[in-house]
Amino acid sequence: MLIFSIWLFTVVASTYLFKKVSGSLSLVKPNMISIVYYYSFLISSYIGGLLIALGIDDYYMIKRMDHEEYRIIGFILLTLLMILFPLTQLVVGRILGFNAELEFNKYLQEPVRTSVDKNKRIFRLAFGALSAISVLAVAYTLLKTANVPLLELLKGNTSELAKLRIDASRGFSGIDVYIRNIFGIALTPVLSIVAFVYMTKSRALYWKVVFFTLFISSILISTYDLAKSPIFFYLIMLLLAGVYTQKLKLNWKRISGYIIAGSALLIVMYVAIQGVTELESFLAYNSGPIGRILLAQISPFFLHLDTFSHSLSPLEAKGLPSFIAGIFDIEQVRSARMVMENVFPENIDKGTGGVLNTIFLGEAFASYGYLGVIVAIIYIAAVIQVLYIIFLRLPKTPVVIALFVYFTINIPRTLVGGVADFFFNPIWIIMTVVLGGLFILEQYFHVIWKFLLSKVRKKGVTQ
Template identity: 45%
Template sequence: MLYIMVWFTIVLFSVLLFRNAAGTLSLSKLNLHSFIFYYSLLVSSYIGSLLIVLNIDQSYIIKKIMFEESREVGFWLVSMAMLLLPLTMVITSRLMGFHPDGEFQKYWNAPLEEIYTEKKSRVDFYRCFVVLASVSLFAVAYTLWKTFPFPLYEAIIGSGSDLAVGRITAKGQISGAGNYLKNIMGIGLTPLLSMVAYAYAVMTREKKWWYWFSVLFIGALLIQLYDLQKAPVLFYFAMFLLLRMWIGKTKLNAFRISALALAGVVYLIGIYTVFGVGGSDLFSYNKGPVGRIILTQVAPMYTYVDRYDEVYPYLQEEGLPPTILKIYGEDPVRSAAKLMADLFPEKVEAGTAGVLNTLYIGELYASFGWFGVILGTVYLGIIIQVLYVLILRLPKHPIFLSLLIFFTVNIPRALVGGFSDLIFNIVWISLTVIILLPLFFISLRDFRITREMVKK
């Protein structure tokens, strides 16, 4: 009973803090903070944590823990994050002079705006866009070619091959520079450019933008589905839905929310059926799609708490992102891979599993314990809030809005996938630079031309 009362109290205060940091948590006005609260924390982490601490989870992962007190420690860690993360955001807002209600509503209700007044600048931007779109579509085609026959193709023709093994194999078939081409220009840039094209099509009503949106939309679907991962295509549709909401083309009500939820459930049931899950497992709270969302996502975090400092020593600096460690010539230790090899060696050997990703708390705890979780949560609160405030204060241009939507969906996804990608994410940094470069160079050229005219 104590844990149930604590759970409801924490959720209540977390709602108040997140709402104060974002401006709203309304489902009809979805934003970065509401995605983090509803998806990353409440649904994917805190509901499962209550089941685990009450010992009614029946999770195959939790059965692997060695010390029962790990259930309580994990619960208190997640509870702390539910409060500390939004509290840090609220404090950051105060320091930046951010007024959540007013500034959010102003941006939400603002129309899309073009930042270029000269026709030449608009034409040059379109040409840059075409180049980027062409490269991204090439990256999609390259990925499909290098991984052929990819799992989606195998599923369509009914080849009878093991799709779970095929999915893992497809990830490892491209390496070196080709891997960067796939991850940055294909998986990352194609969906992002499709949103830019759609926003421009709505704003200008020009056929050329509708054409590019159609082509990029198909490319984005293919790159999200080719290896039959369950979540990416759902998140892509979530980005598209958010974009329509933020430009005023879609307004959510109770009926539409229910219809979207039902569509998501039907899709997940279909995907799980393809992988051989059926019967009562499809609707069980600890198996199938429901169990995957509310339990399997957070359960590995409890194994991190269970093993590290008790069975394994803390990783400390070895748990930092590989990109950073390589600079100093250090070998990284991926706690998610280490745990997967420990808990499920048969899956690793069979090639059906690689890493045991979970809520960011797990990776932080594996590296530095409680201190790491506290410091890392404060860091995330500051970074997320600064990003949110800065974008809301920029013009509502298709590029800036698309970046906001991209981070609104991908930051919450990263939160339940570990911590390393939130310290230094080469894909996010590269995408941001690539998509902003045309704006920067064209604006710089226009500024120089204007300055020279003033001098004359």
């Protein structure tokens, strides 16, 4: 009863704090902070954490845990996360003079600024070139995948789908990884969002054709390896773009329809991909889709605590991003892979073991213990709040909206993936640089071009 009382009090207090720092926790006004709260923390972490702390999870991963005391220790750390994270954001917001509710509502009502007339031609050329590169990257990814899981499923070859999915996700190396991850997986959906916003604003045939091409490519790259979450996140990106451009007005009727449609799609994917047909598997809280949402994401956190307290030594510098670790001539090691190898070695031997991703606290603990957990909470909370404030204050153009939507979806996903990506994330940096370049072409190219011409003319006169 004490554990549940602590959990309930924490949820109430955390909800209040997250509302203060986000401006809105309403489902009809989704934003970066509210998605972090609902998806990364409450649903994917804290509800499952309660079940594990109470000892009523009956989940296969937790049964591999050797020391039961980490049920309570893990729950305490999650409780700390739920309070310290928004408190840090509140402090950051106060320092920067941020009024969350006022600025978020103003952003929603602000009209979209499309490209300046003088820049339209050069912007379309640059955007078309990037789109072509992204579509080719998607095609390259499919061609370089020996057995595309999606095609094998459509052919009816379902006997080794689990192994094929691992091979598809881990079978790339060298330059192929960058082509797939940057231009295929990351850039294609974001460019489709830019095209979507322009299409809704201009109705021009160019944007309709480009959006359709990028949309199909985004669907393919999101589903080719039969991962279930990417397609849902991509559709949510489109939904957010519709909300931020005022082309879509959410209400509870529409949200209910989306939830029903999403649930139906998820069930179809579970039946087709994993062969789950028993009704009880879909209704049970510790198996099927519900168990995947409530327990599969948070259970590895408790395994991290157990593993790196007793079985494995702390990663320390080896847990840093590869770029930083390389400076010290150390090879980066991801804790999620090490926990999989330690807890489920039989899956590694069969070739079906990937990684046990979990809330970022797991990787922080694996590297620097309890101190690492506290530092990671404060640091990541501050970074996310600063990003949120920046995006709400930037000009509301299609390119900026697309980048905002990208981070709104990818930050919550990264929070349940690891802590290293928040210290140095090359894909985030590249995406920011590429979209930043498009933003300059979209709004300020004519100014820069005029300035450069004046400099050349002035230099010619002086000579």
